[in-house]
Structures are given as C-alpha cells and as structure tokens.
Amino acid sequence: MHKLIGKALADEYHLNEAEAWELFSDYGIPTPQHQLARSVEEALDAAKRIGYPVVMKIVSRNILHKSDAGGVEVNIMDDEGLSEAYHAIIENVLAYKSDAVIDGILVCEMLKGGLECIIGMTQDASFGPTLMFGLGGIFVEVLEDVSFRVLPLSKEDALSMIYEIKASSLLQGARGQVARDVDAMAELMLKVAIMIEDNPEIKELDINPCFVFEAGGGIMPVDARVML
Amino acid sequence: MVKPETLHAVLNAKTVSVVGASSNPDKTGYQVLKNILDAGYQGRIYPINLKAESILDINCYPSLLDVPEDLDLVVIVVPAAAVPEVMQQAADKNARGAVIISGGFREIGNVELENEVMGIANAHDIAVIGPNCQGINYTPNKLCACWPLLTKRGGMAVIAQSGTIGATMGGWAEDEEIGFSALLALGNKSGVGEIELLDYFASDEETKVIALNIEGVKDGRAFIKTAKSALSKKPVVVLKPGRTRKGAEAAQSHTKSIAGSDKVFEAVCKQTGLIRAEGICEFYDYSKILSMLDAPLGRRMLVITSSGGSGILAADTAEDLGIELKQLSTDIKDRLKEILPNQCVVSNPLDLTGDATANRYMQALDVAITSEVIDCILVIFGDPVHKASDVVRDISSRTDKPIVVAFLGGGDVEKEEVLLMHQAGIPAFPTPERAVRAIGALLKKKNY
Numbered sequence: 001m002h003k004l005i006g007k008a009l010a011d012e013y014h015l016n017e018a019e020a021w022e023l024f025s026d027y028g029i030p031t032p033q034h035q036l037a038r039s040v041e042e043a044l045d046a047a048k049r050i051g052y053p054v055v056m057k058i059v060s061r062n063i064l065h066k067s068d069a070g071g072v073e074v075n076i077m078d079d080e081g082l083s084e085a086y087h088a089i090i091e092n093v094l095a096y097k098s099d100a101v102i103d104g105i106l107v108c109e110m111l112k113g114g115l116e117c118i119i120g121m122t123q124d125a126s127f128g129p130t131l132m133f134g135l136g137g138i139f140v141e142v143l144e145d146v147s148f149r150v151l152p153l154s155k156e157d158a159l160s161m162i163y164e165i166k167a168s169s170l171l172q173g174a175r176g177q178v179a180r181d182v183d184a185m186a187e188l189m190l191k192v193a194i195m196i197e198d199n200p201e202i203k204e205l206d207i208n209p210c211f212v213f214e215a216g217g218g219i220m221p222v223d224a225r226v227m228l
Numbered sequence: 229m230v231k232p233e234t235l236h237a238v239l240n241a242k243t244v245s246v247v248g249a250s251s252n253p254d255k256t257g258y259q260v261l262k263n264i265l266d267a268g269y270q271g272r273i274y275p276i277n278l279k280a281e282s283i284l285d286i287n288c289y290p291s292l293l294d295v296p297e298d299l300d301l302v303v304i305v306v307p308a309a310a311v312p313e314v315m316q317q318a319a320d321k322n323a324r325g326a327v328i329i330s331g332g333f334r335e336i337g338n339v340e341l342e343n344e345v346m347g348i349a350n351a352h353d354i355a356v357i358g359p360n361c362q363g364i365n366y367t368p369n370k371l372c373a374c375w376p377l378l379t380k381r382g383g384m385a386v387i388a389q390s391g392t393i394g395a396t397m398g399g400w401a402e403d404e405e406i407g408f409s410a411l412l413a414l415g416n417k418s419g420v421g422e423i424e425l426l427d428y429f430a431s432d433e434e435t436k437v438i439a440l441n442i443e444g445v446k447d448g449r450a451f452i453k454t455a456k457s458a459l460s461k462k463p464v465v466v467l468k469p470g471r472t473r474k475g476a477e478a479a480q481s482h483t484k485s486i487a488g489s490d491k492v493f494e495a496v497c498k499q500t501g502l503i504r505a506e507g508i509c510e511f512y513d514y515s516k517i518l519s520m521l522d523a524p525l526g527r528r529m530l531v532i533t534s535s536g537g538s539g540i541l542a543a544d545t546a547e548d549l550g551i552e553l554k555q556l557s558t559d560i561k562d563r564l565k566e567i568l569p570n571q572c573v574v575s576n577p578l579d580l581t582g583d584a585t586a587n588r589y590m591q592a593l594d595v596a597i598t599s600e601v602i603d604c605i606l607v608i609f610g611d612p613v614h615k616a617s618d619v620v621r622d623i624s625s626r627t628d629k630p631i632v633v634a635f636l637g638g639g640d641v642e643k644e645e646v647l648l649m650h651q652a653g654i655p656a657f658p659t660p661e662r663a664v665r666a667i668g669a670l671l672k673k674k675n676y
Contacts, residue, residue: 125489147495148492149498164498
C-alpha cells in the first residue's frame with residue numbers, strides 16, 4: 001500500500017488531486033506541473049515557477065466535483081487574474097458548501113492541443129478491477145463508445161482497448177486528423193494497471209481528461225480522481 | 229477444490245447407487261435408474277429403496293449401508309431433509325462422488341441444510357454435483373445418470389448451469405449424430421463448479437470442445453486463469469445469459485449468481501479467447517463445428533450454392549463477420565465456365581442454379597479446391613440433392629480446407645444426407661446464416 005493511501009484511509013477521505021499526482025509520479029505516470037498554494041502569495045510564486053497561462057483548482061476533501069462547486073478557473077494569464085481567481089474560487093466553494101474544508105488551491109500548467117481521452121477503473125462484482133478507455137466528451141457520455149479489460153493488463157490488451165472503440169480512427173489519423181501517440185497511451189494504461197494492482201484499496205479511478213498528443217508527443221493526464 | 233482424480237473416478241464410476249430409486253414411472257427415482265440401465269451402463273448398479281425388493285429387475289437395498297461393496301458414485305433423489313443422512317452413509321461406503329438431484333436447498337433459502345450436506349461431503353472428499361441439478365452423463369462410461377436418455381458418444385463436453393440448456397444441447401447432438409462426451413448439470417454449484425470442470429475437460433481426451441453455460445462467476449480471477457489454461461488445449465464456447473438489466477435480474481433470482489457487468493464479461497472473453505454464444509442455437513452450432521473441424525488458415529470463403537437467395541444470405545452474414553468472399557482467378561473462372569451449363573453464375577457466391585445435381589457440385593468443387601484465394605468452402609444445397617454427402621465427403625478427403633455445409637429445402641433427402649455428412653465429420657447447418665456464423669466461431673479456434 002502506498003503511504004499516501006495509508007494516510008488517506010486513516011483520515012477517512014479520498015486522495016486529493018495533489019496527492020493523486022504524487023501517487024502517479026511514484027508509478028512513472030506523467031503529471032502536469034503543479035503546486036499546492038495556501039495563500040495568494042504562494043499561488044503567485046507557483047505561477048511564476050510554472051509560467052502563465054495556468055489553471056487553478058480547489059483542493060478539498062469535501063468537494064468531489066470541482067467544476068460543479070465553481071472550484072476551477074482556467075486560462076489565467078497574469079498575476080492580477082490569478083489573485084482574482086484565487087478569491088473567486090474560495091468564495092464559490094464556500095457558497096456551494098459552507099463547511100467545506102479547504103486544503104488549498106492547486107496551480108497547474110495550462111495544457112493545450114491534446115485529444116481528450118478518458119481512462120477509468122471500477123471494481124466488477126465478479127472480476128475485480130476493470131479498466132475502461134474512451135474518447136472524452138460526447139464519445140463516452142452520449143455514445144457510450146468505450147472498451148473494457150480486466151486486470152492484470154498486457155500491452156496487447158491495452159492496445160486492443162484503444163483499437164476497439166468505434167472512434168479509434170480519430171486516434172489513428174483518419175480524415176485529415178493527425179495520428180496520435182497510441183503507444184504512449186497504452187504505456188500509460190499499463191502503468192495505471194500496475195498502480196491499481198499494487199494498491200487494491202483504490203476502489204475507483206478516473207483520469208478525465210487525459211490529453212494524447214501527436215505521435216511521438218506522448219500523453220498528459222489533466223485531471224485525476226482516486227477514490228478509496 | 230475437487231481434485232481431477234476424484235472427478236475421473238466419478239465419471240468412470242464402476243459402481244453406482246441410486247438412493248430414492250422408485251418403481252413408479254412418474255418419479256425421477258425411476259427415470260434416472262431406467263436411463264442408467266437403458267444407456268447400457270457396464271458397471272454394477274445398486275438401487276436403494278426401503279420397501280421394494282427389486283425395481284426394473286434389479287435387486288434393491290434398504291440403505292446404502294446394506295450395499296455389499298464400496299461405491300464410486302451415489303445419485304441422490306430423496307427429499308432434501310433426508311440428504312445429510314444419505315451423505316453420511318455415502319461417506320461410510322467410501323463414495324468418491326455424489327450427484328444430488330434433489331432440490332430444496334439454498335435455492336429456496338435452506339442454506340443451513342445445504343451447508344450441513346456439504347460439510348459431510350467435504351470432510352470425506354466426496355465430489356458433489358448439485359444439489360438441485362439434472363445429473364450427469366458421461367458417454368465413454370455409458371453413464372446416463374440424468375434425464376432425458378441420451379447416449380451418442382462425441383467430442384462435446386457440455387457443462388451447464390441450466391439443466392434444460394444442457395439437455396437441449398445433448399438432445400440436438402444426439403439427433404444430429406454429432407454426439408457428446410459429457411453433459412453435466414451444475415445446479416446450485418455447491419461442490420463441483422465450472423473451474424474444476426473446465427480444468428478437467430481440458431485434459432479429457434474424449435473431449436474436443438467444452439461448451440460452458442454459466443449464469444455468474446464467483447471468483448473471476450480464478451475463472452480467467454483456468455479458462456486461459458483450458459483454451460491453450462482446446463476451444464471453449466460460453467453461453468452466459470443475463471446480458472441485459474432484466475436478464476441479469478432474472479439470473480440473480482434463478483441461481484443467486486453474482487452478476488458482474490456484461491460488458492466486463494465480454495472483455496474477459498476477448499482477453500482469454502473464450503468464444504461467446506448469444507443463445508442456445510449459437511451455443512450448439514459453435515460447439516458442433518469446433519468439435520468437428522480445425523480452423524481455416526484465413527478468412528477467405530468460397531460459397532457454392534444451388535440457391536441464389538441462400539447465397540446472398542451467406543454473403544450478408546459473411547460481411548457482417550468480416551469473412552471475405554474473394555473473386556476467383558480468371559483461370560479458375562474459365563475452367564468453371566467450360567464445365568458448367570450457361571445458366572450458372574461463375575462468381576462468389578458460385579451459383580450452380582436450381583437444377584444442380586451432385587455431379588455438377590462435384591465438377592465445380594473439383595476445380596474450386598485448387599483456388600489459391602480461398603481458405604474454406606461453404607457448400608449450400610438448396611434442393612433435395614441426392615448423394616450430396618458423397619460429394620462433400622470425397623472433396624473433404626482431398627483438401628485441407630474446411631468444408632462446411634448448409635442444407636435446406638431438401639425434404640427427406642436433406643434429413644438423410646445431413647446425417648451421412650455428420651457421420652463423415654462434415655458439419656451441416658439448416659440455414660446459410662447459421663453455417664456462416666459457425667464458420668465465424670471456427671475462425672476463433674487456435675491451432676492445437
């Protein structure tokens with residue numbers, strides 16, 4: 001069991017996003033540049049280090065759906081915008097849930113240019129941990145165009161999950177689209193699978209979205225939830 | 229876990245007792261005893277009945293303890309409440325296995341009674357099939373301890389959670405003279421389950437294909453491991469009803485199965501190579517073809533037909549499944565045009581038209597099997613073609629390419645010829661769609 005999971009279980013809450021990124025890093029999974037800030041000053045420092053534009057997200061054990069709580073501000077261009085966004089997020093979140101425990105605000109690099117994918121994990125009643133893959137947005141939500149495989153996962157399984165979805169041609173560069181880094185996506189899925197196998201306390205996991213860049217350009221998780 | 233050697237001893241039992249044997253033809257205890265006798269069982273049979281001296285001309289004994297020798301298999305048809313005592317007696321007679329046909333256990337909430345019976349069985353290493361099941365049938369031992377009476381020996385081992393689905397598979401295999409190695413109804417699956425049986429029949433030399441009907445999987449990881457291991461030895465076809473929400477609810481109340489997501493089970497099939505059937509018909513067709521033929525080397529199929537309409541249906545189904553109908557080479561086409569009457573359509577499907585005789589099929593197939601762009605041949609007989617079986621038997625002896633038949637619209641000739649084809653190891657199906665779907669399943673077979 002990873003130390004962060006042990007700590008979260010002891011405190012009876014799920015991993016927050018900063019902890020999820022730390023867990024990911026320990027398994028060699030790429031994470032966006034990020035820094036947890038507990039004041040506007042800390043946030044300014046973080047943005048200076050990461051470089052504008054940045055994204056700011058609430059970190060609270062009581063808030064699972066950050067956007068619903070008004071806890072996300074994107075495309076912040078400068079110090080002034082950052083200061084405004086910081087206060088707005090705190091205000092929104094407390095209006096959404098007045099007793100929310102605020103652990104801070106995560107300042108992240110603003111990523112662009114990736115095709116949005118989703119990787120999820122659920123526990124099946126018969127087969128245990130099961131990985132899901134799909135393209136983001138309407139592909140998963142409306143068309144339910146997703147594929148599943150149970151763990152343990154082989155590289156072949158990961159690749160077949162990617163090729164199985166109906167919209168897979170979008171990843172392979174059909175109709176004037178650029179071909180995406182399918183291999184890096186498969187590698188990511190394998191690492192996620194190993195992380196899940198090592199930590200059976202993980203009940204549910206979402207990487208949504210995960211950007212996949214042009215072939216050779218790799219992938220980058222943009223948002224992650226790890227439920228215990 | 230029940231050991232393979234225990235299962236081997238049970239299926240190859242030399243001594244069988246039927247506890248609750250009855251002289252009343254309406255009772256299961258009569259039917260099962262009669263089926264064991266009528267199937268030609270060669271071992272010794274001991275019916276147990278408190279009052280009767282003999283049933284069906286066989287000496288009865290008041291209890292298992294009165295039987296003069298140890299027993300390999302005890303078949304139990306007495307009411308549930310009496311089963312613990314019978315199981316204890318079976319243990320005293322060193323029984324290797326017990327088939328509990330009686331119901332009235334876990335399935336109606338009598339969990340404690342079932343646990344009591346299983347406690348005795350497990351303490352004495354008795355393999356339990358059931359309770360609440362339809363029995364077992366192992367043709368190499370001519371042991372039909374179930375109903376209906378089925379005896380045709382073949383290469384299909386049917387492991388069925390549903391007794392009716394198992395009996396249906398056996399019945400069709402018997403009618404079509406395909407045969408089966410085993411029919412096992414699992415019932416409540418308290419003792420022997422699909423894991424042990426998959427493992428056992430993977431190594432059973434009589435068995436060419438395993439047909440597995442389950443409603444739920446208890447230990448998914450163990451299932452995957454065993455399935456992969458079995459699939460490294462022979463094909464496994466799986467029928468798992470409960471694909472939909474309503475179906476899953478029905479499965480849950482039928483056998484208290486754990487219903488995982490069907491999408492996840494579908495994924496498991498892809499990961500392991502399990503060949504999934506949607507309904508009983510495909511379950512049978514896939515098992516049948518897989519027990520008879522090796523996989524073609526590729527996905528290119530030639531369709532030869534006397535019925536244009538049937539040829540189109542075959543082409544449709546083939547395209548749905550990604551089976552290719554390539555055009556024959558100019559050279560082969562020219563040779564076909566030379567020997568065939570003008571009305572024939574020399575293409576793929578190759579339409580020999582409604583007046584085609586066995587001789588015309590033979591001439592066309594003779595040329596067609598030399599083609600390098602086909603991996604398998606579907607021969608459709610759409611009329612009462614006499615001696616059709618002679619043609620396909622002769623052709624399949626001269627080529628490694630699998631030959632599959634669809635025979636329809638052939639009346640009594642069809643019935644006769646289809647059986648002759650099956651005897652020769654050539655699978656025939658009643659529609660082109662079923663034949664092509666079966667070929668689709670055959671394409672999933674590995675080289676063993």
